[in-house]
Amino acid sequence: MQNTLGACRPWNKKTNRYSKRNGNCARTFNSTTIGTTMTVAMVISKDRLEQEHALFNRLVIGLLDAGNQIIRVVPETETDELPYYEQSVSLAKRITTPMPISRLLRSERKEKLIEQFEKNEVKMIVGFGKDAMQVAIDVGKAIDVPIMCEVVSMRDTKAIKKSSPIWRWLAATPSIEKEIERRVGIERVALVPLGVTGYSNEENRDVSKKNCIVVLDASGNAKQTRAVLESLRSNSNVHIFLELLGKHEHRIWKIIRQLEMQHCVTCLLDTSELRTLIMHCDLLVIPNNTMPIRSILLEAMLQRVPVVCTELPGFDMLIDKETALIVRNDWKSAIATLLDPGSEASAIGDNGAELIKEKYASATQIAAFEAAFTLI
Known part of the structure; x- marks a missing residue:
């Protein structure tokens, strides 16, 4: 049988x-x-x-x-x-x-x-x-x-x-x-x-500090990462952490130098460092539309970190204007919306956390x- x-x-x-x-x-x-x-x-x-x-x-x-x-x-x-x-x-x-x-x-x-x-x-x-x-x-x-x-x-x-x-x-x-x-x-x-x-995240955020932005898989799509950095170039109240994976990281370094943003950009290769950081960041950005689904994204959403991203096929947890803002052209306005500690950013963070608790x-x-x- x-x-x-x-x-x-x-x-x-x-x-x-x-x-x-x-x-x-x-x-x-x-x-x-x-x-x-x-x-x-x-x-x-x-x-x-x-x-x-x-x-x-x-x-x-x-x-x-x-x-x-x-x-x-x-x-x-x-x-x-x-x-x-x-x-x-x-x-x-x-x-x-x-x-x-x-x-x-x-x-x-x-x-x-x-x-x-x-x-x-x-x-x-x-x-x-x-x-x-x-x-x-x-x-x-x-x-x-x-x-x-x-x-x-x-x-x-x-x-x-x-x-x-x-x-x-x-x-x-x-x-x-x-x-x-x-x-x-x-x-x-x-x-x-x-x-x-879930992780314990009881640290109180100091609003006097600069906004912390984490960009996942920044080297996966250099063109979109450049667009993200350009949208933040005039913002003096942010510090950007770029995750560099794969073999194209030199392109990102070149873009940072061209935009003269060395003072406000930190590049990270160690995912463990990124995990600790991401629980306390203000915004998560995903510019690479071929990035695989990763638990670090789910963990960030569980911590109510708002997400702004390009269109990502297969990412069912990212629902435009509900659990994330999906960008087609204008990174600047989407990022500004979620960096504003208003109701939209809070709602997206809360909705994302509830979805992850229920489904993931x-x-x-x-x-x-x-x-x-x-x-x-």
Whole structure:
């Protein structure tokens, strides 16, 4: 007898549970290999681990608490010492592997991981990030276990094909889920929203200080970041923190020098520094329309930080004039509106916080993730 997995049922947005309607999965597995709890290998690429280590820690702890066995497969580091952000999940087994790796060495990496996975009786592999997805596919196909991979941007859905060996795609928002469903069918997608928890933010804001503005992924779209900086150039009461990711940061430095804004702009490469800062900032700006969905945005919204952004496909939590101001041309007026401590900025912050509490809580993510691989 064969059983299909629980996420064949569509996710009910109102109840935060899977509905009772059954579906037909594209792939089935023997009931002897999949139970209500299982050993899951979470393969996490370097960029996802650095940006979302707190989210992954909460997810691992929640799954362990539910009785599952979790193996974290993470990129090799230069030393054997655990990074500080992994110490809280040290009870979960940790396997390091080269990631990324040249094509010539993929076979050797695969064989080593196959040995580890078979030894630990892994029944499900989940990939987080592009490099991790390649690892999951290489090993999952070899040992014939289901493979799941997260999708955190609408741009990534364009590469999804029915012929892919991925058994189920984990969509971060309903819009992304709907697009994947259109491409591969409802039975091969599950809604697993990113989950965040609240932080204590009791520090009183000193209104005499300059307004603090954080720009996420500033190097992802230099043209739009320039427009943001130009809109703030004449404002002497702001300090701007730019998050620089990827390989185009030199363009941003050039723009800052051209605009002569070195005195009011700070560039940050360390996401952990940005997380601490963002809880006390006055405004969050997102100029890059291809940025993936990230928990740092959800955390900011949970702290009632108002958001101004370009149009971001798949970001269902950003609703124009309700939980954010979406800019099409005029950054200056939108930023000025939300820097004004008036009713509109407060309403957007309050609405955003309520939406995140309702739809993107850590407990919701854990429940949805577990439901995506448990039996009907």
